[in-house]
Amino acid sequence: MLVNAAEMLNKAREGHYAVGQFNINNLEWTKTILQTAEEMKSPVILGVSEGAAKYMCGFKTVAAMVKAMDESLGITVPVALHLDHGSYEGAKKCIEAGFTSIMFDGSHYPIEENVQKTTELVNEAHANGLSIEAEVGAIGGEEDGVIAAGEVADPAECKKIADLGVDFLAAGIGNIHGKYPVNWKGLDFDALAAIKTATGNMPLVLHGGTGIPADMITRAISLGVSKINVNTECQLAFAAAVRKYVEAGKDLEGKGFDPRKLLAPGCVAIHDTVKEKIELFGSANKA
Numbered sequence: 187m188l189v190n191a192a193e194m195l196n197k198a199r200e201g202h203y204a205v206g207q208f209n210i211n212n213l214e215w216t217k218t219i220l221q222t223a224e225e226m227k228s229p230v231i232l233g234v235s236e237g238a239a240k241y242m243c244g245f246k247t248v249a250a251m252v253k254a255m256d257e258s259l260g261i262t263v264p265v266a267l268h269l270d271h272g273s274y275e276g277a278k279k280c281i282e283a284g285f286t287s288i289m290f291d292g293s294h295y296p297i298e299e300n301v302q303k304t305t306e307l308v309n310e311a312h313a314n315g316l317s318i319e320a321e322v323g324a325i326g327g328e329e330d331g332v333i334a335a336g337e338v339a340d341p342a343e344c345k346k347i348a349d350l351g352v353d354f355l356a357a358g359i360g361n362i363h364g365k366y367p368v369n370w371k372g373l374d375f376d377a378l379a380a381i382k383t384a385t386g387n388m389p390l391v392l393h394g395g396t397g398i399p400a401d402m403i404t405r406a407i408s409l410g411v412s413k414i415n416v417n418t419e420c421q422l423a424f425a426a427a428v429r430k431y432v433e434a435g436k437d438l439e440g441k442g443f444d445p446r447k448l449l450a451p452g453c454v455a456i457h458d459t460v461k462e463k464i465e466l467f468g469s470a471n472k473a
């Protein structure tokens with residue numbers, strides 16, 4: 187059931203759990219994540235970066251695929267199709283293409299320009315029934331070629347953006363995309379608590395979910411995080427499983443080269459990763 191993400195995240199905030207955003211890269215990814223969410227009776231957010239959308243032939247192709255798959259798989263849990271780290275232009279295209287949710291990442295603009303562009307997109311998203319996420323304080327690391335140094339968001343700026351009517355807010359608290367370096371200091375919980383106090387009931391978003399230890403995830407949820415984004419961890423699990431299959435020579439046995447067989451262990455690995463995250467985030471049986 188395709189829906190916008192506002193209601194599922196408000197419920198998560200009230201119920202003290204988080205909904206996972208799992209990024210999709212192709213048909214296998216999308217199918218596996220939808221089936222796992224259905225199996226777990228969990229709401230889910232499918233994240234699509236602009237780079238992944240380009241790879242999948244554009245936002246319209248992605249929206250058509252997800253809509254058709256949601257119907258043909260008989261998915262009953264709430265599913266949001268969400269633009270991840272969208273540009274201003276990308277956000278507008280997704281509204282047109284039939285996405286149900288967008289993120290506008292204006293964190294690299296001066297705050298006044300971020301405010302002006304976010305306001306415009308809030309109005310446009312809401313007029314079309316979409317939910318909208320905004321970001322304050324760049325998330326560190328690299329995603330799809332966009333490299334940002336980790337920043338801790340200023341609570342006053344968070345309040346300024348939250349007051350524009352966004353539905354949920356990503357605020358940097360020392361989190362980064364991709365693998366965490368061994369000398370990573372961990373999440374800044376004091377900053378998270380201050381952002382929570384400044385933004386009140388706003389569901390908060392934790393990017394860079396890959397590799398954050400379980401106790402930090404639980405603590406972040408207790409401090410108001412209602413959406414957690416995971417991308418790299420599914421990619422690593424998929425790649426390792428497919429490598430194992432090939433290294434065992436299974437693609438050379440019988441019809442083991444059939445892509446449906448070759449990619450199957452990767453899909454099992456994504457399933458297991460998504461299931462584990464849904465359990466950790468507490469969103470199982472919350473659909």
Ligand code: 13P
Nearest residue numbers: 364393394396415417418
């Ligand atoms: P990871 O790739 O580190 O899991 O981060 C995902 C993310 O935050 C997508 O926006």
